[in-house]
Amino acid sequence: MAGPALLFGERLLAWFDNYGRHDLPWQHPRSAYRVWISEIMLQQTRVDTVIPYFRAFIERFPDVSALARAEADEVLHHWAGLGYYARARNLQRAARIIVERHGGVLPCEHAALESLPGIGRSTAAAILAQACGQRAPILDGNVRRVLARHAAVEGWPGAPRVQARLWEIADLRMPDLRPADYTQAIMDLGATVCTRHAPACDRCPVTDDCAALVQGRVADLPMPRPSKALPVRTRWAGLVRSPDGTYLERRPSSGIWGGLYSLPEADDPDAVRAWVSCRWSQAREAIPSPARIGHSFSHYRLDLHVLRFDLPAGACGIMEGEGAIWYKPGLAIRVGLPAPIERFLNDRGNSDDGTNG
DNA sequence: AAGCCGGGGTG
């Protein structure tokens, strides 16, 4: 009959003081710039993945001004492997806006933050709470899972109707005190206790009024996304090898792997052959059968067939420069490569020209 | 409302 003696937020904060994460790189020091960079990197990306990227990024771009001044290729180079490369482009666009419009300082106002490219409702709230000390509820993957269970919210959280309900609950649950700690606390609870698989309810500070636990449905909430079969997209690529390295070109800024450097591609093998022979009349297609790169994205499966061509010394014909480089594994590069392409090129025998081994 | 945009961890 009587409810829990302490409010949701009070129980969570007490738990956080003892069991929360207090040693994340962006917590020391917790500047607005570092919080912003971490929040963007953490979009759809796990903490353990982000940490090394965050350290290197902050070292190279220590403040808003440094990021605003940087070359786009170098920003993407520091982002390569993280995925969702529009985040990097938006980050730099936002940095330049912050310099021009806000004197190089992130604004502590929700509308101003959310108007910046790459910052949506939840990221704006995370910055407000953690960098400005304001009461602003977030709704990320962890919070969605915690609240969907605690309030037993039906439906897939990605559905707008369900999401709207979760935003309501997030606002109701958030206390007035210690906004930064509460924000970190509810994320920590989701990441370490209220996990997707095998949650540790025996270590949870808010089980007293957890609706999913009472109903014995912790394992069923939140409900999964409706599944759909992934289409397969077949593409053909040209691997042109010269003594100078492998030819890579910059991809368009929109579309998959936007702004990264990769092998030239086409829809069919003859288009690749025509493109190569048009550029390098001395190119010879290698005898071995084409290699294959398989890669799965969130919305389709890529089946990339790779035709190999060899160029004699001095036949490159195209200097490095606008949108093209000759890539050699191990050599320092200043651009970003898609993770599966870099793996492929670094495999023995793919990117070396065979004349030295 | 649905699609687009990466890569890796995990069962």
Add this chain to the structure above:
DNA sequence: CACCCAGGCTT
């Protein structure tokens, strides 16, 4: 292999 993750933008 399928699902998910410190989401946001575009259509």
